[in-house]
Amino acid sequence: MNLQRYLHQRQHRIERALDRYLPKTRSPDGLEQAMRYGVFAGGKRLRPILALATCECLGSPTTPVVPFACAIEFIHAYSLIHDDLPAMDDDVLRRGKPTTHVKFGEATAILAGDALLTEAFRIMGEAAVRAGALRPVAVQALVEIAQAAGIHGMVGGQAADMAAEGTTIDLPRLEFIHVRKTGALIRAAVRTGALLGNARADQLRRLTRYADRFGLAFQVTDDILDAEAPTDVTGKTVGRDRARRKAAYPALLGLSASKDRARDLVAAALRELQPFGPAAEPLRALARFVVSRCGDT
Amino acid sequence: MNLQRYLHQRQHRIERALDRYLPKTRSPDGLEQAMRYGVFAGGKRLRPILALATCECLGSPTTPVVPFACAIEFIHAYSLIHDDLPAMDDDVLRRGKPTTHVKFGEATAILAGDALLTEAFRIMGEAAVRAGALRPVAVQALVEIAQAAGIHGMVGGQAADMAAEGTTIDLPRLEFIHVRKTGALIRAAVRTGALLGNARADQLRRLTRYADRFGLAFQVTDDILDAEAPTDVTGKTVGRDRARRKAAYPALLGLSASKDRARDLVAAALRELQPFGPAAEPLRALARFVVSRCGDT
Numbered sequence: 001m002n003l004q005r006y007l008h009q010r011q012h013r014i015e016r017a018l019d020r021y022l023p024k025t026r027s028p029d030g031l032e033q034a035m036r037y038g039v040f041a042g043g044k045r046l047r048p049i050l051a052l053a054t055c056e057c058l059g060s061p062t063t064p065v066v067p068f069a070c071a072i073e074f075i076h077a078y079s080l081i082h083d084d085l086p087a088m089d090d091d092v093l094r095r096g097k098p099t100t101h102v103k104f105g106e107a108t109a110i111l112a113g114d115a116l117l118t119e120a121f122r123i124m125g126e127a128a129v130r131a132g133a134l135r136p137v138a139v140q141a142l143v144e145i146a147q148a149a150g151i152h153g154m155v156g157g158q159a160a161d162m163a164a165e166g167t168t169i170d171l172p173r174l175e176f177i178h179v180r181k182t183g184a185l186i187r188a189a190v191r192t193g194a195l196l197g198n199a200r201a202d203q204l205r206r207l208t209r210y211a212d213r214f215g216l217a218f219q220v221t222d223d224i225l226d227a228e229a230p231t232d233v234t235g236k237t238v239g240r241d242r243a244r245r246k247a248a249y250p251a252l253l254g255l256s257a258s259k260d261r262a263r264d265l266v267a268a269a270l271r272e273l274q275p276f277g278p279a280a281e282p283l284r285a286l287a288r289f290v291v292s293r294c295g296d297t
Numbered sequence: 298m299n300l301q302r303y304l305h306q307r308q309h310r311i312e313r314a315l316d317r318y319l320p321k322t323r324s325p326d327g328l329e330q331a332m333r334y335g336v337f338a339g340g341k342r343l344r345p346i347l348a349l350a351t352c353e354c355l356g357s358p359t360t361p362v363v364p365f366a367c368a369i370e371f372i373h374a375y376s377l378i379h380d381d382l383p384a385m386d387d388d389v390l391r392r393g394k395p396t397t398h399v400k401f402g403e404a405t406a407i408l409a410g411d412a413l414l415t416e417a418f419r420i421m422g423e424a425a426v427r428a429g430a431l432r433p434v435a436v437q438a439l440v441e442i443a444q445a446a447g448i449h450g451m452v453g454g455q456a457a458d459m460a461a462e463g464t465t466i467d468l469p470r471l472e473f474i475h476v477r478k479t480g481a482l483i484r485a486a487v488r489t490g491a492l493l494g495n496a497r498a499d500q501l502r503r504l505t506r507y508a509d510r511f512g513l514a515f516q517v518t519d520d521i522l523d524a525e526a527p528t529d530v531t532g533k534t535v536g537r538d539r540a541r542r543k544a545a546y547p548a549l550l551g552l553s554a555s556k557d558r559a560r561d562l563v564a565a566a567l568r569e570l571q572p573f574g575p576a577a578e579p580l581r582a583l584a585r586f587v588v589s590r591c592g593d594t
Contacts, residue, residue, distance in 0.1 A: 027456070031448060048422075078411075082408075088404050106384035118452060139425050139436065142418070145425060155411050162408075205565065
């Protein structure tokens with residue numbers, strides 16, 4: 001399959017939906033503009049595409065997945081806005097553009113993040129109201145996304161990551177942080193696609209394992225990219241994580257072993273997809289894409 | 298009825314539930330402790346009690362309301378934590394105690410707010426999963442709470458309030474801000490109690506009007522208290538809002554006319570409760586309590 005074309009089409013579908021879900025008004029306080037800036041700062045839409053691709057691999061219609069996929073992207077966007085704040089990671093550049101608080105001020109950036117998180121749940125709630133026979137799995141997906149975004153997921157991971165800064169951590173602690181900070185929302189994206197795609201229990205288990213391996217591979221390659229790529233690729237200052245001694249695989253395992261680990265994780269993710277046949281081709285291509293970013297296809 | 302006893306009993310019930318919904322763990326990063334600190338900073342639990350009292354006035358069991366009432370209190374607590382941040386209102390004292398960011402640092406305060414907002418929706422989603430026949434109204438309540446907390450409600454009101462700081466605003470603009478910043482969540486609390494109490498359409502309309510008048514009366518008296526009370530009553534620096542020329546009724550209407558306005562609003566709120574008979578006594582007492590705070594019973 002042509003992954004670039006697939007990604008382009010799905011990105012386009014998600015971005016049209018994100019645009020519909022964002023407020024159209026422009027208020028003098030800049031809140032709506034800051035929300036839009038944070039969401040349209042140029043992401044790959046990996047999480048929403050994973051949700052769609054998972055539903056597709058089950059041969060189910062994807063329309064009910066779209067609001068949940070957009071809600072997950074809103075949550076991802078809010079987390080980046082808040083993580084970049086001066087009190088947190090203090091980043092002035094993301095994907096080569098000024099971060100939201102640099103562009104709109106700190107107060108508006110905090111409120112834009114709060115608003116995106118809140119709107120995410122409004123979108124999912126409204127979708128659940130309209131879901132008809134799918135309502136029980138829609139409410140279940142909302143709960144899983146909330147769990148993934150909260151103290152036992154993304155926010156807890158970010159807090160643990162900040163507490164680990166400047167300290168020496170071992171591999172189990174690093175994976176504890178990564179599983180929460182990025183893994184949980186990736187898992188929730190895949191499970192949302194599976195739940196709304198009416199997956200059987202055994203299919204849900206396999207897809208969840210795929211998601212967990214995918215999420216960890218994604219984080220390992222992100223750390224590798226951050227350690228070795230120039231700014232014009234990551235859009236961040238080179239080696240910024242390493243310079244601040246943030247939790248990172250290359251520092252713990254070395255570069256070569258980190259790449260091996262990413263490849264092994266992707267191979268394990270692919271094994272879980274075997275029973276799904278050709279319909280899982282997008283999920284396979286997405287997993288391969290993750291390691292290909294480091295030049296190790 | 299004995300309002301003090303009623304408030305005390307309901308507060309106790311809500312605080313036990315809040316305690317159950319908060320994480321029991323204490324992590325090295327302080328996230329859970331900061332969440333607990335923000336929630337147990339000594340509030341009156343007005344919003345959750347309004348939700349319970351509304352359900353009671355319909356003669357319906359209140360147990361299904363409790364998780365939603367706690368979620369609303371989590372949202373209220375998160376909004377105070379974020380509003381107090383240096384980039385926002387920059388308050389170091391709330392209810393006579395150091396604000397969350399003073400006690401735990403700015404990064405942890407931002408994350409604790411994010412976590413409380415996220416957990417609020419997890420709690421409501423999990424309650425909706427268990428709601429059985431009440432599931433449609435439970436999902437509806439979740440949606441209304443999200444709407445009240447988001448860009449067209451609380452967050453939008455805070456953004457407009459910050460944009461108005463240092464400018465001259467008129468009464469319609471002041472009410473625009475108040476309706477969103479505090480009114481929306483009070484309305485959502487009452488409507489949640491009504492929805493989960495199986496209110497008929499006409500009852501829901503009356504209770505919504507009660508809530509809107511209550512919410513505005515609450516804000517007018519809050520502005521009066523802030524303008525004239527010493528710190529040991531409000532727990533904030535005296536006249537802080539006025540000193541920063543923040544949106545406030547006394548500055549626009551004068552103190553005496555502001556008190557008249559609060560009394561008129563409460564009288565209008567009470568008229569909406571007439572058809573509910575003695576079962577609405579707690580809602581009546583709560584409305585009278587709002588103006589009594591200013592010494593005008």
